[in-house]
């Protein structure tokens with residue numbers, strides 16, 4: 132005789148009755164149950180955490196949604212300034228994350244050897260299968276790769292690449308001259324042209340090839356837009372990195388062509404150059420670059436040939452390709468901020484022109500053609516303006532975030548348990564009044580010239596290039612090209628903002644991508 136499960140002598144067993152009742156309750160009240168679970172989880176995150184004592188937006192204390200929304204707004208750098216003004220030096224910006232405003236805390240956070248490692252945020256930046264120097268979160272692997280990649284980025288190596296930069300400056304000057312010759316009263320988008328310039332320099336430096344942005348005076352193949360879209364994705368999804376597995380790392384993603392960067396101009400060119408120089412050996416690496424100038428890819432191939440175990444073929448591609456992503460918007464944004472502030476302040480513009488004209492008269496800098504790095508260093512006011520631009524509008528707008536080592540750590544008098552994420556935002560750090568003075572919110576390049584000792588002290592708390600073992604690898608290149616192009620433009624042209632008083636449009640994806648730097652231009 133068969134026994135129906137849970138039914139004995141015609142009676143329903145208590146277990147079965149319980150299952151039945153539970154199912155009925157779950158089905159009838161699933162929405163309430165779900166909402167209660169969310170509320171209980173959020174309350175747990177908010178109150179059970181050792182970070183509960185730190186103030187911040189309510190939403191941030193119980194969910195990462197605040198970070199996602201702030202990043203998606205493109206104004207997270209400004210949000211962080213407001214947050215710290217409202218809540219103080221340590222603000223809770225996610226259940227397990229605080230943002231610190233103190234430059235001293237940021238110095239410790241970024242110091243090499245303090246074992247604050249990169250968070251999974253960086254793992255979202257492509258390519259996940261072969262991380263580059265920026266995206267590699269394993270510190271030991273990162274150190275190995277950086278040892279090889281550092282060589283071609285030294286200032287001495289960069290100076291060798293000066294001819295590439297000089298050619299690109301000539302092209303930019305030709306384009307401005309063409310504009311002046313055609314319709315000098317028309318508005319010239321200096322911001323766009325500086326953007327094209329930064330990209331073309333990187334094409335030349337990395338692959339000995341120009342991307343053609345300056346030549347064509349436009350974003351060829353929407354390459355810049357594609358990069359910016361990809362960075363927007365990285366910035367937002369990086370706040371909840373697990374989501375990347377459902378999105379870009381999902382095999383279905385490749386079927387959404389407008390989201391993929393695989394066919395982007397820059398990636399295509401990098402792949403072509405890799406192909407052209409394979410199989411790798413000393414001759415194919417350097418000689419095929421045309422005039423035997425050793426570009427970045429050639430140096431990386433030579434690094435790979437010396438130590439193929441530690442620096443594989445994939446690393447050559449990842450580092451050369453990553454340089455375009457890391458070095459273009461960042462350098463362009465820095466130059467745009469510089470011109471925006473200089474042209475917005477008549478006294479600054481007058482002083483800088485006076486310095487340049489005096490340097491030409493005294494023969495310290497040439498009256499025509501390009502300047503060298505050393506010549507640009509003889510212009511203290513220009514250097515002060517550059518530092519001030521990187522202080523008030525650093526090119527990285529998102530937080531630089533690190534994990535507290537397992538044993539926990541103290542930062543600026545606060546103890547944080549192991550695994551806590553600590554965020555530092557350059558826009559906040561560079562407005563610290565104790566470090567930069569009561570007028571830290573203002574543009575005042577003179578602050579860098581008042582006392583050498585003070586300037587050295589402030590310099591220690593500048594984070595525009597990050598710090599420690601993750602200090603920007605491309606800073607020498609960026610500074611070299613900026614120091615060459617900026618004084619040349621100021622010497623040879625006179626600019627006037629087309630919309631004085633109008634703010635630049637700024638969208639922080641990882642870098643602060645800016646637009647709206649429109650000027651009237653004439654020859655000096």
Ligand code: HEM
Pocket residue numbers: 264265277453454455457458459461462465525526527531532594595596597598600601602603604605606608609610
């Ligand atoms: C003015 C221009 C630039 C600015 C403001 C800038 C800023 C930064 C910052 C703040 C970091 C640290 C990010 C972090 O730790 O999360 C960084 C890292 C990096 N930058 Fe730059 N950068 C610039 C130009 C460049 C250029 C031209 C290149 C390459 C050609 C480059 C390549 C890199 C790489 C590979 C890293 C990762 C370094 C590491 O983690 O060891 N950057 N940059």
